[in-house]
Amino acid sequence: MAQVRVGFLVDTSRCIGCRSCQVACKAWNHMDADKTVEKGSYENPTDLTPNLYNRIRFLESADDRGDVKWLFMNERCVHCGDAGCMKVCPAPGALHRTKDGIVVFDKEKCISCKYCVSACPFNIPRYGADDKVTKCHLCFDRVGAGRLPACAQACPTQTLQFGGRDALIAKAKVAGKKLYGENALEGLGVLYALEGKPEAYGLPADPSIPTSIFLWKDVVRPLGILGFWGSVAAVVVHYVTFGSRQLEEDGKGKGGDANE
Amino acid sequence: MSKYVERFNTAERVLHWFVAVSFLTLLLSGLGLYSRLFHGYFDLFGGGAGAILAHKYAGAVFFFSSLMLFFNHAKEMFTFDEDDRKWVGSLGGYLSKKPNHINSGKFNAGQKLFGIFMGIATLLLGVTGIINWIPESFPRGLVQFSLLLHGLLFVWFVMLMIVHVYLTTIGNPGTLEGMLYGNVRRIWARTHHPKWYKEIGGE
Numbered sequence: 001m002a003q004v005r006v007g008f009l010v011d012t013s014r015c016i017g018c019r020s021c022q023v024a025c026k027a028w029n030h031m032d033a034d035k036t037v038e039k040g041s042y043e044n045p046t047d048l049t050p051n052l053y054n055r056i057r058f059l060e061s062a063d064d065r066g067d068v069k070w071l072f073m074n075e076r077c078v079h080c081g082d083a084g085c086m087k088v089c090p091a092p093g094a095l096h097r098t099k100d101g102i103v104v105f106d107k108e109k110c111i112s113c114k115y116c117v118s119a120c121p122f123n124i125p126r127y128g129a130d131d132k133v134t135k136c137h138l139c140f141d142r143v144g145a146g147r148l149p150a151c152a153q154a155c156p157t158q159t160l161q162f163g164g165r166d167a168l169i170a171k172a173k174v175a176g177k178k179l180y181g182e183n184a185l186e187g188l189g190v191l192y193a194l195e196g197k198p199e200a201y202g203l204p205a206d207p208s209i210p211t212s213i214f215l216w217k218d219v220v221r222p223l224g225i226l227g228f229w230g231s232v233a234a235v236v237v238h239y240v241t242f243g244s245r246q247l248e249e250d251g252k253g254k255g256g257d258a259n260e
Numbered sequence: 261m262s263k264y265v266e267r268f269n270t271a272e273r274v275l276h277w278f279v280a281v282s283f284l285t286l287l288l289s290g291l292g293l294y295s296r297l298f299h300g301y302f303d304l305f306g307g308g309a310g311a312i313l314a315h316k317y318a319g320a321v322f323f324f325s326s327l328m329l330f331f332n333h334a335k336e337m338f339t340f341d342e343d344d345r346k347w348v349g350s351l352g353g354y355l356s357k358k359p360n361h362i363n364s365g366k367f368n369a370g371q372k373l374f375g376i377f378m379g380i381a382t383l384l385l386g387v388t389g390i391i392n393w394i395p396e397s398f399p400r401g402l403v404q405f406s407l408l409l410h411g412l413l414f415v416w417f418v419m420l421m422i423v424h425v426y427l428t429t430i431g432n433p434g435t436l437e438g439m440l441y442g443n444v445r446r447i448w449a450r451t452h453h454p455k456w457y458k459e460i461g462g463e
């Protein structure tokens with residue numbers, strides 16, 4: 001493969017929760033602000049929305065002395081190597097992968113079935129008022145033009161490091177970082193260097209395609225096609241072996257064709 | 261004496277064909293959702309969004325008409341007698357060339373089981389269909405399971421439909437007439453449903 005798979009290394013130890021990434025993303029993608037409600041946390045908004053492709057999760061806890069401790073995590077589409085959204089999408093091209101490994105969406109082709117919302121291991125895709133899929137597209141337009149994604153460009157602490165995925169992994173390993181997402185789902189495009197367990201950041205410890213979705217698309221779908229042809233074959237075989245059931249004449253007055 | 265006896269009245273036949281036509285619409289509009297292999301079927305509805313819309317309307321028609329059909333015959337379907345047990349034991353005689361002499365009523369045991377499956381499947385397809393339609397209103401795990409169940413029931417449904425169409429056409433000549441015109445030949449009634457034929461005054 002000539003093309004290098006690109007991605008992020010999100011080094012959470014460097015994040016200061018400034019949310020420059022959120023703002024830069026909104027600016028580049030021309031997205032309006034969402035009206036939010038104050039909930040006693042600096043976290044804002046408290047969830048991804050159709051107008052918010054990435055955000056900082058604020059995770060508050062108390063340390064040993066009872067002081068507030070914060071964990072920050074950049075939440076966004078992680079561009080799975082084996083992407084659940086792409087697996088279930090029935091509209092060719094609505095969710096597809098660019099040559100450099102970015103999972104992008106095309107609203108023109110989206111048919112609003114919302115299957116991707118259910119199939120995502122990370123609960124990322126959102127539907128807006130136009131009933132079309134949205135999520136982080138890793139600024140594929142900027143990347144294609146040789147520029148950094150807007151969020152990475154704006155990040156003042158190098159928490160968001162953009163580059164070739166293999167190079168990012170090598171660099172993180174040299175620095176002794178433990179990586180989240182190196183192998184799961186055929187490798188995540190967005191790798192996290194976390195300061196604790198994934199669960200502490202609200203990430204699944206062992207991310208995978210949801211079981212029901214796997215059974216639906218990888219078991220029922222192929223077996224169903226087999227079942228269809230099996231039924232057709234069974235019926236044909238029955239017809240040529242046992243044949244159709246003939247109507248039985250009996251002693252009393254003839255019925256059926258003979259009487260016509 | 262007329263050569264024919266009435267098997268299904270007009271209302272029953274109309275209801276059956278409502279179920280059949282809405283099922284066919286659901287099948288054609290849903291195939292593209294089942295697998296990208298069948299993406300071409302979306303074109304029948306002017307694209308994927310149109311197919312989804314047709315699927316919702318046809319789904320509503322199918323849900324109510326199929327359940328009505330089920331409840332109209334629920335009492336007959338859930339009544340199994342000794343002859344029905346014989347039918348199940350010999351698989352209706354379908355795996356033999358010899359004529360079977362099972363004394364079935366208006367519906368044989370296979371038809372009863374088919375009807376019960378149809379009723380349950382209709383209910384579950386309807387419920388999972390609504391969940392898949394508005395996934396944001398339900399927990400993610402439930403929607404995921406619902407997508408799986410909808411697909412699984414669809415597969416069973418289509419498989420049984422192939423058998424249903426076979427058995428009511430070339431598999432048992434004379435059967436389709438009952439659903440098209442309402443009447444079947446006496447000899448057909450006597451051959452396939454002797455107990456019923458007696459009940460309605462046949463010799």
